[in-house]
Amino acid sequence: MKILLSSFLIFCISNAAIAKDDITQRSYDDVQFKNNLLTTNQTNYLKIPKDWAHAYGSDSTTLTHLDANLAELVRLRVGQLDNCNYCVILHTRQTVKLGIPTAKVSSLSTWQQSHLFTDKEKAALAFAESLSGVNHANFQPAYEKLIEAKFSNPEIEELTNVVILMNIWSRIFMVQGKFSERPSE
Template identity: 65%
Template sequence: MFKFLFLSLSLLTAQQYAYAKDDITERNYDDVIFKNTRLSSNQTEYLTIPTELAHAYGSDSTTLHHLDKDLAELVRLRIGQIDQCNYCVILHTKQTETLGISPSKVASLSTWPQSNLFSGKEKAALKYAESLSTLQHNEIQADYDQLLTLKFTSPEIEELTNVVILMDVWSRIFMAQGKISEPPMN
């Protein structure tokens, strides 16, 4: 029994180390670093569940099997814009570059309804994501129905929903933490 317990703890520690090694919520870049100006501890482990969600539905997810990865990243960036989450906007803009999404498409994301750079499916997903994120109770049903009309599958809609919810959760956590960007020290 002790051998099993030791092995379980070892695996858990290794998994936590792997997450911590490249924690998507703690990234810095050559041209920008981030720091928390308020809540910076995790004594109650309040970050455990959101971190697990980030690994499941975040930019580095290996569990998104149905929703198009480029679309998921555009949705993450758009929700970051809506939530005015500086960290989210920088991180997800950099992720769009990594994925090779057109810089013009990324630059026009905040004005997607007026842009023909987005497909009908992308526009429907963005509209649904905005309605869900901003709690537009009177619009959400029509936006959901539009996803179905455009042949989104239930698994795609479920993953899209979780991407939006995850972004909203982390935007609020980063707000509570007072996460700000600044130039790196030379």
């Protein structure tokens, strides 16, 4: 895993894409975000996750194997698991933008008790939960469900990067103290 992550980070550094907009600075008409803790970037610690986001984030154009709607459901679920306010707001908005049914988005936190999700979606969500929580006991069965659900190796690779990227961002936003606020009037 360390070799995979190191190789990928080197790839990101050498193949950095230019952002459409800065993911760490987004706000919306009805909500703004403020960093209440770490507000600096003197060591450029945000460069690697930003580069990675261009490859595996919501605005990515490089995800070629994993279904965009499935990737967005996974991003939102990981944001919920990590209790990341910014992530939940951003990825809920992305699901709406993609046209994912409201009932499915609303029941994402209870997907195990829902028949709204396909077997493939359920396998991806179980994998994301296991990987996010680093639950070694559940990881092997979750991985095997991906195989049973007919995920290809490239889909599993992209799914893995989507989940890990979400975990990284939620932790960065926690350190930044990124809280939602009402817009100033």
